[in-house]
Amino acid sequence: MNAFEDLITYIESETSFASSYYDESYLDRRISARMRRTKSEDYGAYFDLLKRDEDERAELLDTLSVNVTSFFRDEKVWHALREVVQDLAAENRSVDIWSAACADGREPYSLAMLALDAGLSPRSVDILATDIDENALDRARQGVYQSTRTTDLDDQLSFLEDPHEYVAQDGDQITLAKQVKDLISFERHDLITGDPKSGFDLVLCRNVCIYLDSEYKHPILETVSESLRPGGYLVLGQTETIPPDIKARFEAADPRLRIYRLIE
Ligand SMILES: C[S@@+](CC[C@H](N)C(=O)[O-])C[C@H]1O[C@@H](n2cnc3c(N)ncnc32)[C@H](O)[C@@H]1O
Incomplete structure (x- = not known):
């Protein structure tokens, strides 16, 4: 085994990062960035550093996990989703939604705020x-977010007319209100090896397949499709597509926005 492979094997066994799902060039770019940062001369030197330095293991994990997200990411989709949740609420007694690959929680919190804002009863939304990624889930459960030089939370929340109904603001920091948090449960689930769920009215699986090796796209989209009830909606990221055999099970609700509906 060469030094790069040793390093990947170590990451796979000693950290919670599933490196085998990612393609090699992606891993190499990210690891090389940490090597430059730590002035490590080669993979071997970086491997030695990683074994003795817990902080560097945490830094590497952070660099490898692509948790990029935002509240109401791709605003146009959220205008369409407002109608989808209202239609679902008119049809059903309760609306069950799955935010698959939720990163640090901003996507499910957006869904919860959207549902309340669209007039759904809190009792009817799950x-x-x-x-x-357990670290991302820990941050998600806290429901506390910070504006930074590159993240303007006011801007992200401006989709809502009155975001202060749903968040408490303290300087640059916001905390999601209890009524919003109460609608969500967080749990670890691997979309590649995990079982499908069942009976969901709406599943969001956005911006996860784009980062993974292409062979994993099919199993992920199978998992999320099987988790929908007939007539349920699937939403992908704006640059993502469904393989033709899976697409055949759906009708296009708004294909431009990557919203599909499972044929009844
Ligand atoms: C870029 S974020 C997308 C967050 C959100 N869906 C959005 O569109 O803003 C990608 C997330 O996918 C998660 N992820 C990667 N592989 C996964 C897998 N096999 N199963 C579940 N989640 C995975 C990562 O941990 C990360 O939080």
């Missing part, structure tokens, strides 16, 4: 939010 949101499951899952991710493979």
Whole structure:
């Protein structure tokens, strides 16, 4: 085995990062960035550093996990989703939603705020939010977010007319209100090896397949499709597509926005 492979094997066994799902060039770019940062001369030197330095293991894990997200990411989709949740609420007694690959929680919190804002009763909405990354889930459960030089939370929340109904603001920091948090349960789930769920009215699986090796796209989309009830909606990321055999099970609700509906 060469030094790069040793390093990947170590990451796979000693950290919670599932490196085998990612393609090699992606892993190499990210690891090389940490090597430059720590002035490690080669993979071997970086491997030695990683074994003795817990902080560097945490830094590497952070660099490898792509948790990029935002509240109401791709605003146009959320305008369409407002109608989807209202239609679902008119049809059903309760609306069950799954935010698959929820990262640090901003997507499921957006869903919860959207549902309340669209006039749904809190008792009629249930949101499951899952991710493979325990650290991201810990941050999600806290429901506390900070504006930074690159993240303007006011801007992200401006989709809502009055975000202060749903968040408490303290300087640059916001905390999600209890009524919003109460709609969501968080749990770890791996979309590649985990079982499908069942009976969901709406599943969001956005911006996860784009980062993974292409062979995993099919199993992930099978998992989320099987988790929908007939007539349920699937939403993908704006640059993502469904393989033709899975697409045949759906009718296009709004294909431009990557919203599909499972044929009844
Ligand atoms: C870029 S974020 C997308 C967050 C959100 N869905 C959005 O669109 O803003 C990708 C997330 O996918 C998660 N992820 C990667 N592989 C996964 C897998 N096999 N199962 C579940 N989640 C996974 C990562 O941990 C990360 O939080």
